[in-house]
């Protein structure tokens with residue numbers, strides 16, 4: 558038999574002291590409070606699971622995006638603070654990112670880039686971008702969007718949609734080395750943003766041309782030899798300066814177009830050679846140029862003797878150190894030293910003009 562509790566009895570009796578209308582009002586009042594509370598709880602759950610607005614969370618990356626058709630060509634399988642071939646932040650790196658910066662993800666949006674690595678092809682642009690991506694205040698697109706040179710007709714909204722989401726204060730950037738040599742690009746970049754910061758990685762144009770040719774022949778093994786493409790007339794030593802691997806190295810010519818649109822102070826030049834010898838030193842200057850704290854330092858790098866290039870030390874959350882892929886830092890095709898000498902003579906006045914134009918001597922022989 559259930560025990561009779563005096564309090565239950567009191568409550569029971571108390572209820573019966575009120576008229577039935579008052580009971581109904583109280584019941585209605587309680588129901589109103591209960592339903593308001595459940596609406597608030599439901600809204601909170603809805604917000605926290607990110608269902609309310611696809612722009613709000615990084616999870617929306619899972620849906621197919623126009624970016625999917627792009628290739629990275631980086632040979633760099635991991636993304637840190639930016640997009641990567643398999644989705645943003647695939648690697649838990651321990652560096653602050655949208656995924657683990659509690660609360661901040663709510664304000665992440667896609668913005669047009671504030672900084673661009675515009676060239677040069679084979680200068681070391683991938684290494685620079687991947688190293689910069691270690692910085693928590695940089696959000697970089699992993700692939701090359703080729704917006705200003707190939708996809709300009711798609712418009713700025715398309716371009717913006719390609720960018721990784723960024724928080725307030727983070728710098729969004731991308732690299733497309735072909736921008737440096739496409740004549741329409743400086744004006745187009747300027748009309749997007751006259752304040753954009755531009756970065757060019759330059760490398761000895763002779764080594765750069767051989768690197769370029771090494772890549773071309775790796776994809777099309779039956780193309781003519783470097784020598785036969787580099788010379789209009791081998792006997793007289795007349796150079797074909799319109800052959801793309803040589804034409805790209807006429808830095809002064811391309812730089813002129815950029816300086817017609819942007820002040821020199823808005824363009825930062827990285828030495829491709831120093832990026833290999835002293836990555837932290839070059840990265841320090843780039844971070845200064847971008848107005849960022851020097852967070853990427855020599856602590857992040859080690860020299861991989863087998864590869865012969867600097868690589869990244871084991872990032873937190875990853876099991877191994879990381880080097881760029883096989884197509885970056887590969888052995889070059891061997892070129893007759895006399896041809897190399899002739900090319901050095903050819904580039905000498907062009908290089909001098911470039912040094913004068915930018916006020917920086919890169920010391921190419």
Ligand SMILES: Nc1ncnc2c1ncn2[C@@H]1O[C@H](COP(=O)(O)OS(=O)(=O)O)[C@@H](OP(=O)(O)O)[C@H]1O
Pocket residue numbers: 677678679680681682683684734768769771829832833866867868880881884885886887889
């Ligand atoms: N850390 C590190 N690891 C590997 N490679 C490095 C690195 N730093 C600079 N480099 C040099 O980058 C050259 C490739 O340049 P890019 O990335 O600009 O090439 S591309 O335009 O994107 O195809 C690549 O050219 P090659 O040596 O001819 O392969 C490298 O010399």
